[in-house]
Amino acid sequence: MDEKTFGRAFNYIRDAIEKSRNFEGETEIELGEGKFLTFLHENEFKKFEGEDNAKGAAVDGSSLKILDAHSFIISMRRVGYLVADEKNLIFRKIYPAEMDCLSKHEPDGIFKEKYENLMGCSPPKIPDSVESINDAIRALEEHAAAREAMETLEEGDILMMDGSLQGSEYLSDIIGENCRIAMEKGIHIVGVCKRSELYTRKLPVLNWVKSRGDRIFGKEKWYYPLSRDKGIYIAKLHKLSRFSFRIDINPEEKDIDGIMRKLSAFSNDVSYIGYPYPLALIHREVVLTSEDGMYCRRVLREMALKSGYTIDDWEEMFFDYHEYLE
Amino acid sequence: MKMNGEKMLGRIIGRNATEIVFRYPYGEDVKIGEILVAEDEENGNLFFLRVVDLQYGQEGSEKWGYRTAGEMMMLDEMEQPYSMREKERRLFKIGICAPLGYVREGRFRKPKAIPSHFSKVRRPGESDYRFLDKGEWDIEIGKLRSGEREVDVKVGINGNIISHHIGIFATTGMGKSNLMRVFAASAMGCGKYGLLIVDPHGEYYDGGEGMKGLRHHPMAGDSLVVYSPHHLSGSHNTLKISAYEITVGDLQNIFPFTEAQKDALYALSSRFGKEWLVKLHDMESEELVEQFGGRIQDITFGVLKRRVERIMQSDIIHRDENVAVSDSIISHLSNGKVVLVDTSGIYEYEELLVSVVLARKVLSHYKNAYRDKAVFGKLPHVLITIEEAQRVLKADSIFASIAREGRKFKVGLCAITQQPKLIKEELLSQFNTFFILGLADEGDRNIIKGSAKQDISKLEKEIQTLEAGEALITYPGAPFAIPAKIHWYDDYIKNFDGNFDGTGKKTIDFDENFY
Numbered sequence: 095m096d097e098k099t100f101g102r103a104f105n106y107i108r109d110a111i112e113k114s115r116n117f118e119g120e121t122e123i124e125l126g127e128g129k130f131l132t133f134l135h136e137n138e139f140k141k142f143e144g145e146d147n148a149k150g151a152a153v154d155g156s157s158l159k160i161l162d163a164h165s166f167i168i169s170m171r172r173v174g175y176l177v178a179d180e181k182n183l184i185f186r187k188i189y190p191a192e193m194d195c196l197s198k199h200e201p202d203g204i205f206k207e208k209y210e211n212l213m214g215c216s217p218p219k220i221p222d223s224v225e226s227i228n229d230a231i232r233a234l235e236e237h238a239a240a241r242e243a244m245e246t247l248e249e250g251d252i253l254m255m256d257g258s259l260q261g262s263e264y265l266s267d268i269i270g271e272n273c274r275i276a277m278e279k280g281i282h283i284v285g286v287c288k289r290s291e292l293y294t295r296k297l298p299v300l301n302w303v304k305s306r307g308d309r310i311f312g313k314e315k316w317y318y319p320l321s322r323d324k325g326i327y328i329a330k331l332h333k334l335s336r337f338s339f340r341i342d343i344n345p346e347e348k349d350i351d352g353i354m355r356k357l358s359a360f361s362n363d364v365s366y367i368g369y370p371y372p373l374a375l376i377h378r379e380v381v382l383t384s385e386d387g388m389y390c391r392r393v394l395r396e397m398a399l400k401s402g403y404t405i406d407d408w409e410e411m412f413f414d415y416h417e418y419l420e
Numbered sequence: 421m422k423m424n425g426e427k428m429l430g431r432i433i434g435r436n437a438t439e440i441v442f443r444y445p446y447g448e449d450v451k452i453g454e455i456l457v458a459e460d461e462e463n464g465n466l467f468f469l470r471v472v473d474l475q476y477g478q479e480g481s482e483k484w485g486y487r488t489a490g491e492m493m494m495l496d497e498m499e500q501p502y503s504m505r506e507k508e509r510r511l512f513k514i515g516i517c518a519p520l521g522y523v524r525e526g527r528f529r530k531p532k533a534i535p536s537h538f539s540k541v542r543r544p545g546e547s548d549y550r551f552l553d554k555g556e557w558d559i560e561i562g563k564l565r566s567g568e569r570e571v572d573v574k575v576g577i578n579g580n581i582i583s584h585h586i587g588i589f590a591t592t593g594m595g596k597s598n599l600m601r602v603f604a605a606s607a608m609g610c611g612k613y614g615l616l617i618v619d620p621h622g623e624y625y626d627g628g629e630g631m632k633g634l635r636h637h638p639m640a641g642d643s644l645v646v647y648s649p650h651h652l653s654g655s656h657n658t659l660k661i662s663a664y665e666i667t668v669g670d671l672q673n674i675f676p677f678t679e680a681q682k683d684a685l686y687a688l689s690s691r692f693g694k695e696w697l698v699k700l701h702d703m704e705s706e707e708l709v710e711q712f713g714g715r716i717q718d719i720t721f722g723v724l725k726r727r728v729e730r731i732m733q734s735d736i737i738h739r740d741e742n743v744a745v746s747d748s749i750i751s752h753l754s755n756g757k758v759v760l761v762d763t764s765g766i767y768e769y770e771e772l773l774v775s776v777v778l779a780r781k782v783l784s785h786y787k788n789a790y791r792d793k794a795v796f797g798k799l800p801h802v803l804i805t806i807e808e809a810q811r812v813l814k815a816d817s818i819f820a821s822i823a824r825e826g827r828k829f830k831v832g833l834c835a836i837t838q839q840p841k842l843i844k845e846e847l848l849s850q851f852n853t854f855f856i857l858g859l860a861d862e863g864d865r866n867i868i869k870g871s872a873k874q875d876i877s878k879l880e881k882e883i884q885t886l887e888a889g890e891a892l893i894t895y896p897g898a899p900f901a902i903p904a905k906i907h908w909y910d911d912y913i914k915n916f917d918g919n920f921d922g923t924g925k926k927t928i929d930f931d932e933n934f935y
Contacts, residue, residue: 183506313498334498364495364502365488371505378479 113297114305123299123320125260130321134299139307140351141316148356149179150252150282151243152372157232158382159225160390163411166197169228170390172380173235175243178372180359188379189239193390194231196224205231205264212238212268219264230264233257237268240283241275249280252356254373259285259342260324273344282353285342286373303328304338317341317354329354331361335368426542430515432458437534439878440469440519442541443477446511450474451567453882453890453903456517457544458535465524466548467535469517470900471567472878477512515541518878520900523551528899549573551899559606559613561599561855562906565890570905576606577853579613581895582803583832585823585850589840589868590857595889596836597623599855600805601909604634604758607803608643609916614753614802616782618775621807622764625652632910634760639916645752647745648762649736659736659761661777662744663701664694666731673776673817674769675727684716684724698739700724701732734770746781753782756800772812779804779833780818786829801830809835810842823850841867853895857906858886874901 120133155173174188194204205227209217212234221227240253247253253276259269276283303318307330310316317329325345330338331354343353363371398408430444440458444450450471458467478485488504495502504510519531528551549564552573560576577586590596600617601624607615617624625646627633634644635654646656668685671677677685688696691711700708705721731737738744752759761778763771782802789796804822806812812819813835822833824847833851840848841863848871856876859865865883869876874894876883879901883892893902 178505181503181505334494334500362500362502364491364504365484365510367491367495367502375506 110298114302117297117302121297125324130324132320134302136306136310139310139316139318141311141314142351142354142358143315144355145180145359145362146352146355147180148252148359149177149184149248149250150254150356150360150372151175151177151240151247152254152256152370152376153236153240153243154256154373154376154380155232155236155239156377156380156382157228158387159228160193160387161394161412165199166195167224167228168390168394169194169196169224170382170386171228171232171235172382173232173239174376174380175239176372176376176379177243177246178360178375183372183375186376186379187239187242189235191382191386192235194228196227198224205234208234208238209268212241213271217264218267221264230262233262233265234268237265237272240272244272244275244279244281247279247281251281252353253281253283254357254360254370255283255285256288256373256377257285258287258326258340259283259344260326273346276344277346282347282356283344284353284357286357286370287340287342288369300328300338300340304330307338315354315358317350319350327354329357330368331358331370332368335361337368339369426545428540428542429456430541432535432537432539432541433514434537437519437531440467440517440534442469442515442517443512444515444541446508446513448513450513450515451569452885453565453879454567454569455520455544455564455903456515456541456566457548458539458541460522460535460539462536465522465533465535467522467531467539468520468528468544468900469541470520470879470882470903471515472518473516473881475514475516477514479510479512523548526551528552544571546572552902556897558610559603560907561602561606561893562891562904565903565905568887568890575893575902575904577893577895578897579607579610580801581853581897582613582834583801583827583830584852584895585826585832586803586834586853586855587809587840587848587851587868588834588836588855588857589838589859589864590855591838591860593888594858594886595891595906596838596857597621598889598909599857599891599906600624600834600836601627601634602907602912604760605637605909605913605916608634608637608639608758611643611756613800614756615758616749616753616761616778616802616804617758618761618763618771618778618804618806620763620768620771622762624760625654625656625762627909632913634758637913637916643756644758644760645749646760646762647749649766650762652762656762657745657748659763659774660738660743660745661736661774662738662741663697663732664741665744665746665781666697666737666773666777667780668696669818670773670776670780671727671731673812673819674772680717680720681724684712684720687712687716688724694741697728697731701728730769731773734766734773736766736770736774746778749778750782750785753802754785754799775804775806775812776818779806779822783818783822783826783829783831786831790829796830799830801832803832803834805834805836807836809833809837810839813843813847815844815847820847823847838864840864840871843867845871854893856883856886856892856894856901857890858888859883872901874898876901 118135120131122129122131153175157169157171159167159169161168170191170193172191176186177184208231221230240255244253273283307316313333315330315333317327320326320328325343327341328338329341357370360370360372361368366374395408430442433441433443435441452471454471456469458469521528521531557576557578559579560574562575564571564573564575588596604615607613625633625635647659648656649659668689688700692699705718708721709718749759763774789799819833822831826832852873854872856868872894873896889906891904891906893904
């Protein structure tokens with residue numbers, strides 16, 4: 095590669111850095127299911143102080159592609175939730191891992207069935223790839239778990255979802271329904287995103303907010319309303335946290351400071367400073383690792399061999415030249 | 421969760437036949453040297469494991485640990501409160517164990533198998549140690565120790581192995597004297613073995629300040645015979661060695677001699693027999709030169725006479741051939757008694773001379789008896805103890821001879837030293853039983869590791885961390901290097917329960933089937 099190639103790449107990076115340093119004004123932010131306009135300005139930052147006593151539930155799930163036969167995949171999912179207060183874990187519920195076969199030719203079957211079971215109607219839209227369906231089923235199961243978790247919560251408690259409450263074109267109705275149920279019970283539902291894909295052209299919005307927030311408030315807790323209408327915020331939940339997170343809040347909520355204080359009460363675990371510890375714990379409980387995948391692959395292959403199929407039959411079905419190359 | 425009355429401690433993670441690793445809770449306190457058991461539920465074996473090392477464990481990458489410690493430091497500095505939830509699940513500890521063996525159908529077997537995956541690990545209950553108590557030992561030393569914990573299982577050695585020699589190794593203050601006192605007390609109670617203790621520090625008779633000595637033993641009147649060159653508060657005999665019983669070889673154990681001097685000594689011995697020492701002392705150098713036809717120079721006799729002068733001037737040496745205690749000492753040893761020879765307060769060369777003469781005469785007596793099976797069969801095994809053994813365990817000393825050939829004649833050596841590295845490996849390898857107490861020096865630990873009759877290669881850390889009164893006992897018949905907490909002598913004799921047959925007399929049952 096010559097100097098020009100590197101030069102072009104570097105110019106792009108420089109442009110992005112400059113924008114995140116100096117940008118100010120109105121910009122359009124893209125979400126999965128549309129766009130919204132926001133005004134990025136330092137005056138919008140809000141500092142908050144103190145920590146409330148808090149109790150709440152955290153919900154998370156994990157999915158893993160076990161095998162890919164090109165025309166279908168074998169996937170696995172595990173979902174769970176736990177209930178905790180600001181001091182301790184109260185209880186956890188982890189659903190058994192589920193394994194499904196998702197065919198490219200009839201990809202909507204399982205998603206549709208699960209959606210109908212939860213919502214009593216057909217989904218507004220079906221994801222168009224088996225991988226997306228696998229993720230959508232997991233998200234669907236997380237929201238089903240959230241609904242169950244809400245039954246254990248009381249008024250004033252907080253329900254923490256892993257990921258955004260906005261942007262899913264397949265699940266917006268379910269999320270909306272959960273938000274409605276939560277409001278009825280006085281439960282605050284929030285979605286905390288470990289990684290946010292909020293962006294506007296070359297500007298990484300999260301970075302813009304974080305660097306400005308830290309510059310303005312230093313070692314303080316703050317939040318920035320990216321969209322009050324959609325309930326999208328970016329917040330730093332611990333004074334000394336190096337990270338800030340996108341936090342989606344039920345748009346109907348009025349007391350944003352109060353919710354931030356509750357989240358902050360959960361965010362002083364020394365292992366995850368600035369991130370609600372119940373979400374960290376439930377993540378560790380449900381995560382499916384590559385070892386889990388290897389184990390499942392081995393069990394399935396043994397079942398095939400014990401049933402009289404040969405290793406050649408197996409490899410022809412699941413052969414991937416990338417693995418061969420590596 | 422309880423198993424055999426004991427709380428479950430952890431689960432085996434894995435590794436191999438020489439090293440077993442298990443996970444245990446963050447809040448649990450396991451010590452190096454602890455003995456644990458792994459219950460193999462799949463085949464009913466009970467594996468015994470000795471903890472040889474401990475490590476930290478965490479669920480998550482090493483980076484997580486670094487990062488969390490960093491966060492804590494930062495928060496401490498900023499005086500910010502923080503907590504860590506679910507510590508018990510996220511943090512744990514790892515015990516590294518040396519497998520000792522396993523018990524199956526009541527029999528202890530060497531560790532040729534490994535426990536099943538994830539076997540439960542717990543502390544053993546007293547009933548788990550039944551295999552140790554097969555009545556095969558009669559000299560009680562202490563109680564089984566697991567880490568720092570004393571287990572109510574008595575441990576000791578079989579007196580019949582004392583003639584296979586014993587090494588007691590410890591840095592000062594780690595409990596050598598107490599161990600020896602307990603050993604002697606147990607031997608006195610048992611009455612089956614002769615024990616000769618040469619005590620250069622005078623610490624065994626009275627015990628010293630605030631401590632009890634052998635004379636306080638409830639059976640001292642019957643089983644203890646004391647010899648001392650000076651007055652003692654209790655009953656004792658005066659220590660006297662006849663000049664006529666000292667051989668040229670004895671002297672060579674004490675003083676270095678040139679080849680010419682050695683030739684002269686042998687010539688004297690050859691010419692004058694057992695009077696050689698007295699003659700060398702009494703005759704003038706010129707006279708001696710003349711006696712040997714001028715073949716030996718007067719300067720040689722001059723040096724020898726100066727050495728002999730020191731000996732003959734000693735209060736423990738008597739010119740009368742018949743004034744000697746060695747025969748009566750041998751007689752007492754042959755009757756299974758403990759003979760304490762107090763050599764405190766005399767010069768080191770005198771102490772060595774006493775030790776050398778007695779050791780030689782005991783070996784000689786047993787060697788002579790060996791020719792007559794009936795007589796020899798009635799003799800008990802006898803043990804000669806030598807303090808600071810590194811001084812005298814030299815290649816051609818009488819003690820080296822006993823180390824090499826004593827076992828054949830039921831004569832054992834008990835070498836007490838804080839510097840085993842100064843003893844030749846070849847001699848150390850003759851010692852079958854080791855009492856290893858705390859040893860600070862790595863060189864000393866290494867030499868012992870190489871000579872022990874059991875694999876103690878993984879016990880480096882345990883030996884390093886032994887506290888006063890704690891010991892490891894190794895001998896060929898032991899299932900493993902036995903960790904022991906040595907009885908505290910004063911307590912031991914207070915609660916002493918001798919081996920009497922109910923008639924007031926000790927039961928003495930010498931080994932007539934030695935051959």
